[in-house]
Amino acid sequence: xxxxxxxxxxxxxxxxxxxxxxxxxxxxxxxxxxxxxxxxxxxxxxxxxxxxxxxxxxxxxxxxxxxxxxxxxxxxxxxxxxxxxxxxxxxxxxxxxxxxxxxxxxxxxxxxxxxxxxxxxxxxxxxxxxxxxxxxxxxxxxxxxxxxxxxxxxxxxxxxxxxxxxxxxxxxxxxxxxxxxxxxxxxxxxxxxxxxxxxxxxxxxxxxxxxxxxxxxxxxxxxxxxxxxxxxxxxxxxxxxxxxxxxxxxxxxxxxxxxxxxxxxxxxxxxxxxxxxxxxxxxxxxxxxxxxx
Amino acid sequence: xxxxxxxxxxxxxxxxxxxxxxxxxxxxxxxxxxxxxxxxxxxxxxxxxxxxxxxxxxxxxxxxxxxxxxxxxxxxxxxxxxxxxxxxxxxxxxxxxxxxxxxxxxxxxxxxxxxxxxxxxxxxxxxxxxxxxxxxxxxxxxxxxxxxxxxxxxxxxxxxxxxxxxxxxxxxxxxxxxxxxxxxxxxxxxxxxxxxxxxxxxxxxxxxxxxxxxxxxxxxxxxxxxxxxxxxxxxxxxxxxxxxxxxxxxxxxxxxxxxxxxxxxxxxxxxxxxxxxxxxxxxxxxxxxx
Numbered sequence: 001x002x003x004x005x006x007x008x009x010x011x012x013x014x015x016x017x018x019x020x021x022x023x024x025x026x027x028x029x030x031x032x033x034x035x036x037x038x039x040x041x042x043x044x045x046x047x048x049x050x051x052x053x054x055x056x057x058x059x060x061x062x063x064x065x066x067x068x069x070x071x072x073x074x075x076x077x078x079x080x081x082x083x084x085x086x087x088x089x090x091x092x093x094x095x096x097x098x099x100x101x102x103x104x105x106x107x108x109x110x111x112x113x114x115x116x117x118x119x120x121x122x123x124x125x126x127x128x129x130x131x132x133x134x135x136x137x138x139x140x141x142x143x144x145x146x147x148x149x150x151x152x153x154x155x156x157x158x159x160x161x162x163x164x165x166x167x168x169x170x171x172x173x174x175x176x177x178x179x180x181x182x183x184x185x186x187x188x189x190x191x192x193x194x195x196x197x198x199x200x201x202x203x204x205x206x207x208x209x210x211x212x213x214x215x216x217x218x219x220x221x222x223x224x225x226x227x228x229x230x231x232x233x234x235x236x237x238x239x240x241x242x243x244x245x246x247x248x249x250x251x252x253x254x255x256x257x258x259x260x261x262x263x264x265x266x267x268x269x270x271x272x273x274x275x276x277x278x279x280x281x282x283x284x285x286x287x288x289x290x291x292x293x
Numbered sequence: 294x295x296x297x298x299x300x301x302x303x304x305x306x307x308x309x310x311x312x313x314x315x316x317x318x319x320x321x322x323x324x325x326x327x328x329x330x331x332x333x334x335x336x337x338x339x340x341x342x343x344x345x346x347x348x349x350x351x352x353x354x355x356x357x358x359x360x361x362x363x364x365x366x367x368x369x370x371x372x373x374x375x376x377x378x379x380x381x382x383x384x385x386x387x388x389x390x391x392x393x394x395x396x397x398x399x400x401x402x403x404x405x406x407x408x409x410x411x412x413x414x415x416x417x418x419x420x421x422x423x424x425x426x427x428x429x430x431x432x433x434x435x436x437x438x439x440x441x442x443x444x445x446x447x448x449x450x451x452x453x454x455x456x457x458x459x460x461x462x463x464x465x466x467x468x469x470x471x472x473x474x475x476x477x478x479x480x481x482x483x484x485x486x487x488x489x490x491x492x493x494x495x496x497x498x499x500x501x502x503x504x505x506x507x508x509x510x511x512x513x514x515x516x517x518x519x520x521x522x523x524x525x526x527x528x529x530x531x532x533x534x535x536x537x538x539x540x541x542x543x544x545x546x547x548x549x550x551x552x553x554x555x556x557x558x559x560x561x562x563x564x565x566x567x568x569x570x571x572x573x574x575x576x577x578x579x580x581x582x583x
Contacts, residue, residue: 029488030395037391038403040384044456045409047431048421055424094330097323115567116331122563124517126537127556130544131338134345139549141341166334227414230519230537234544247416251524254420266417273412280412281405 052270056263067261068268075241076249076265082157083232083245084225087165091221095172096214100206102173103180114177120169128166129234132159155237160245163231168224172217179213180206216283223276227269342560345553357554362530363539367558370516370535373447377454378512385462385511386504392463393470407463410456415520422453423525445527450535453521458511465507469500469577502577509573513566517559 057064067073102113120128134140136153146153153159187209191201207214229247236243244252246265253262320328346354357363391397392404410418426433426443433443443449473496481495519537526533528542536559543552 033387034391034395034397037384037388041388041403041406043432044452044459045406048418048425048456049409049413051421051425051431052417055421090330094326097326097330100323101321101327115571116335119335119567122513122517122567124519124537124540124559124563126519126540127342127517127560128338130540130552130556131342133544134549134553135338135341162334166338169334223412227412227416229414229416230523233519234541247414247520250414250416250420254423254524259424262420266420269414269417273409273414273417276412277405277408280408281401 049270052263052266055259056267058263059260063260064264064267067258067264070261072241072244073249073261073265076244076246077268079157079160079244080226080246083161083164083228084222086161087168087225088218088221090165091169092172092214092218094169095174095176095217095221098173099176099180099210103177104185117170117173120166125163125167125228125230126234128231129163132162132166132231132235136162154235155239156243159235160232160243163235164225164228167228167231168221171220171224172214175213175217175220176210179210183209212283212287216280216287219276219279219283223272226272339560342553342556345549346557349550349554353550354554357551358558362534363536363555363558365531366534366536366539366555369447369450369533370537373451373535374454374458374512374515377451377515378458378508380451380455381458381462381511382504382508385459385507386466386500388459389463389466389470393467407460410460415457415518416524418456419453419521419524422456422521423449426452426525444525445533447526447533449525450522450533453525454515454518457518457521458508458515461510461514462504462507465503465510466500469503473499502573506570506573506577509566509570513563513570516566517563 098117102110133154136142136146136159138147138154140154142153153162187205188201191205196204227247228245229251232245233248233251236245236248238244238248238252240252246269250262250265250269253259253265349357388407392400392407423444424430426449427445428434428437428442430444436443441448443452478491478495481491486494517537519541522535523538523541526535526538528534528538536555540552540555540559543549543555
């Protein structure tokens with residue numbers, strides 16, 4: 001409980017040491033290191049990000065808006081929104097149940113379950129797509145049953161939604177588990193002894209205290225769902241105007257040498273990424289302020 | 294006492310499965326949702342792939358897994374991903390250091406932007422990197438006069454992989470670095486250690502587990518990467534074709550066995566990497582606890 005390191009206002013510490021080390025920090029080495037880091041980040045992140053916007057508007061704003069209103073582009077946007085609308089709620093329910101099941105109990109196999117939940121992050125998106133094709137495709141396990149009942153999963157929306165949900169599965173559980181571990185069970189037990197039923201306890205006590213972690217998880221799930229390319233690409237069949245999400249549309253337009261149209265659609269996805277980062281920053285600040293209280 | 298008749302064993306077994314069944318039925322509903330979702334979404338597809346691979350005769354599996362084209366894609370994938378993860382490791386540590394120790398304008402924006410490779414859809418990353426590093430692009434045109442082609446070669450793949458793996462190192466090193474006490478460094482300084490000695494002997498050792506964890510995480514991500522690499526690579530076999538793209542091409546040709554075998558190889562490698570990462574994290578925790 002007692003902090004072992006010296007507090008900064010410790011009078012016994014010589015006050016000259018920090019003031020002497022301050023100018024040392026501002027010498028040529030620090031400038032060199034900052035410069036190198038910024039150069040590296042510019043080559044890898046900032047110039048590519050800037051390039052998206054410059055290329056998208058290289059034929060003028062008129063062309064930009066016109067290419068976004070093409071039927072195929074509009075369909076791709078709707079597709080991306082629908083994929084997220086299916087994958088995000090599914091993973092929120094799964095994530096919350098998992099967090100409630102695993103955060104507060106210690107038992108044999110808990111570590112195993114935790115790493116099982118993280119597994120989707122380590123599997124290549126292409127392999128994810130492959131697995132879904134092997135399961136629901138024409139030659140797959142359920143191929144005959146599905147064909148007999150005239151249900152189309154692969155090369156249609158259901159498989160794309162499955163692939164999207166697969167790759168974004170762990171985010172909510174991952175963000176909520178540490179929060180649940182930290183808040184403990186005192187308040188919930190108090191609510192229970194005061195006569196609240198389990199739904200009341202969840203909605204009035206648990207949910208408010210995990211809300212920022214949950215929102216953070218939803219944010220990451222949504223970003224990954226809307227941006228997923230590899231897994232969706234394998235199972236979609238990439239039929240223009242039918243099974244094409246926005247990232248697939250970007251690749252299609254690029255392959256057909258409609259670079260400006262590809263970049264116009266990319267602007268939407270890049271804006272999504274920027275918005276995600278800004279909201280993430282706000283949520284992180286919210287949780288940090290709460291920690292300091 | 295240790296001897297038991299077969300009937301006893303059977304009854305013990307039966308009661309065990311009965312107990313398992315009962316526990317599942319009586320389990321809280323959140324457990325049922327979790328296990329049900331995990332089985333349908335994760336375990337069933339995994340089983341489908343492994344059983345598909347087991348259906349094939351072993352000799353055929355071996356033949357596909359070690360065919361010249363497969364071997365060349367492993368070579369391209371792993372060497373490129375390894376180099377990218379190393380570059381990411383060095384520069385990621387540098388970026389983390391600069392962000393923790395120095396103040397400069399727009400530092401918060403720079404800090405937030407590190408996560409862009411996580412947030413930016415990979416297709417967009419591939420598209421913009423391919424144009425930027427192509428012969429006519431802003432950066433590619435600087436190298437073109439020297440006869441260096443970046444996009445549509447292995448070099449381009451390396452750049453996409455470095456982009457993907459960069460945040461892993463920064464985000465694993467940053468917290469460890471900001472918790473590190475400056476006292477030890479100052480002690481080393483005051484005892485006459487040079488800047489280089491202080492870095493090499495005092496700062497680097499406690500950071501090493503987290504740097505290695507970051508590199509392993511980045512490597513594991515880079516090995517499986519598809520979206521950005523498929524766009525920036527020319528996908529020529531034996532030159533810059535990587536394993537995930539080979540799986541995709543096999544599937545496009547309806548060669549399910551070929552795709553499955555290479556997919557299983559990739560999956561086993563990612564599982565090995567996951568074990569390595571867990572080991573590195575445990576090592577890091579032990580290091581910090583000391």
